[in-house]
Amino acid sequence: MRARAAKDLVRGLLVVDPSRRLSASEVLRHSWVAAGNASARPLSAALVGGLSKIQAARMRFRGAVQSVLATIKLGKLRALSGAGAGEMGAAAAGGAMEIDAGEAGASAGAAATGAGR
Numbered sequence: 001m002r003a004r005a006a007k008d009l010v011r012g013l014l015v016v017d018p019s020r021r022l023s024a025s026e027v028l029r030h031s032w033v034a035a036g037n038a039s040a041r042p043l044s045a046a047l048v049g050g051l052s053k054i055q056a057a058r059m060r061f062r063g064a065v066q067s068v069l070a071t072i073k074l075g076k077l078r079a080l081s082g083a084g085a086g087e088m089g090a091a092a093a094g095g096a097m098e099i100d101a102g103e104a105g106a107s108a109g110a111a112a113t114g115a116g117r
Helices: 002-013 024-029 045-113
Strands: none
Touching (some): 002 024
16 A cells, blocks of 8 residues: 555656646655655665765766767768868769770770870
């Protein structure tokens, strides 16, 4: 019964919509708190230290995720900004390559027929 009441309290606190979420006075009147299940004594230093380490790790993880997302966005922006110039450059290079290939083909053909001698 206590576990069910505790879960009900936590569910009431985790409601996203603030107008439907339990208020502080509603929490104090909740059956789990009113039954004396909540302790008034302070948390131990070890527990607080452990929670602080978890919070610090969470913040580092969040920062790492944000860095990765920023790197991905930057790569996409570079690709978009370089796409116009890159496509034009590739087309120009491709055109030059076609000319070079054509000249190479003509030279190869001339060498094969002996016309180049």
